Amino acid sequence: MWWLRLKSLIVKELLAVLRDPKSRLILIGPPIVQLLVFSYAATLDVRNVDIMVLNRDSGHWGSELVQRIEASPTFRSVARADSPEQLRRAIDRQQVTAAIRIDASFSRDIEAGRPAGLQVVLDGRRSNASQIVSGYLIQIVGTLSAETPSGKRNLAETVLTIPRNWFNPNLNFQWFMVPNLVASIALLIGLIVTALSIARERELGTFDQLMVSPLRTHEILIGKLIPPMIIGLFHISVYILAAVFVFGVPLRGSLLLLYGSAFFYLASVVGLGLFISALSKTQQQAILGAFLFLVPAMLLSGFATPIENMPDWLQPVTVINPLRYFLVVVKGVFLKDIPLEEVVRQTVPLCLIAIVTLTAAAWLFRRRME
Known part of the structure; x- marks a missing residue:
């Protein structure tokens, strides 16, 4: 049965990541450290x-x-x-x-x-x-x-203006930073884990075994797609718990909407990772390709500077960046109970990015198998 073959491939992919001590260390240690360090260190507040x-x-x-x-x-x-x-x-x-x-x-x-x-x-x-x-x-x-x-x-002759800050009344910078890190670190981990997937198979010599196995091309891609998404959803869950219980960030919106959008966000990230992995012959090339995408994605996401402040010729480039859309959803769910219509409006581009990148990865994967 096809689902048994697919299950075996998914289990193999998870074991390949979790059995390697170095991979376990990368998946568990750095993301938690990054969340803690960046939440306190990455601040635009001016102190001291x-x-x-x-x-x-x-x-x-x-x-x-x-x-x-x-x-x-x-x-x-x-x-x-x-x-x-x-x-x-x-x-x-x-x-x-x-x-x-x-x-x-x-x-x-x-x-x-x-x-x-x-x-x-x-x-x-x-x-x-x-x-x-x-x-x-x-x-x-x-x-x-x-x-x-x-x-x-x-x-007595002047009009007094008393400002009020909605959604973050005390201007606590961690309320802004931590939701951003939920999306950003998930992008980092998801992209690197996926980008190494096919490149690791080539280096270990198991790629040829996949080619002669009963698995079809779309089954191999699905098997490569699901494990990183499981890992990504696990990390997002840990970050949400840390944001609420460690940093005290309010969760005003629906977790269901957040996870629904996160599913398509991770699908788009994994699609990009699979495309990079299919292009790469070695794990070193895959890592370089992942970071080649990560740096512009972070800068062009609206993470630190609003997209509206960027030059007019540069703003259209951000349309293909999945982090741009998921940041709106994460901050909206945490801080202002974003409505369903807005979540759908931000999730539709994520679906399109996922479809395009996964289709391109499948085409490239078939070309490499021929």
Whole structure:
């Protein structure tokens, strides 16, 4: 019976991976370590910032501003400068990210209701960090400004804007990072395991045995397809449990929708892996081919930077990237209870990618068997 042949091939593929100590180590150890390390280390939050202040004002408001900056948990150290030259050297040598200069008339101008002199110099070599630090400093200065006599007089005449952050009210970066890692690490593991599959058969000399076995071409491909998907679903389950119980990420949506989309996501990933494996003659070539796809896939997925911010000519390239679609589903299910219509809209491209890549892998596999 065909299903008995298929079952035997699936068991063989699973044993080939799980019996090898090195393969077991790759499948179990690194994914867990990556999830833990990246969840804490891969962050766009700016913490432990060093800044320098040159305070030439001897009044109350200059000292108050310095004290508020020193009290902020964002800043690790607030050094005092004695001259503008010292500020310049600190920025030049990257000893500080920002340098603040408070003019001698700062307090007098505030009491008189005039614009007060305050200069913030940022290290443009750290463009992202410096802009975030600038935002922190503007917030501190804005709070101080509202408490000055002029600020209190104008407060009643102004419209207050109170921002609220939906889906992540405390702006916890792990709530953003961990769901992204669920999809990204599953791509990494699924692609590498599948890419090594046929190449390993060629190196071990068992590829010829597959060719003369009663298995048909589509049965061999299905047998190669199912084990990596089982492994991928296992990893995704572990990541979901870690996200909820270790990192405290809320799971607001449906697990059924998440797993349904994950099935087609893994099918598209395995299709890409099988195509790479069918092209490769050695496992080394398969690994290089997998990483050749992985790096652009990560960069063009919207993981770190929105796709809308990319150049217009580059955005169409992301259409063939399965990670792009599954990231939307994972973050949507975790953080905002994404509706069924949106899950289907993101899953349909995954189905198309899976069909195209598996068809291409089957065609190439037949060509290699002839």
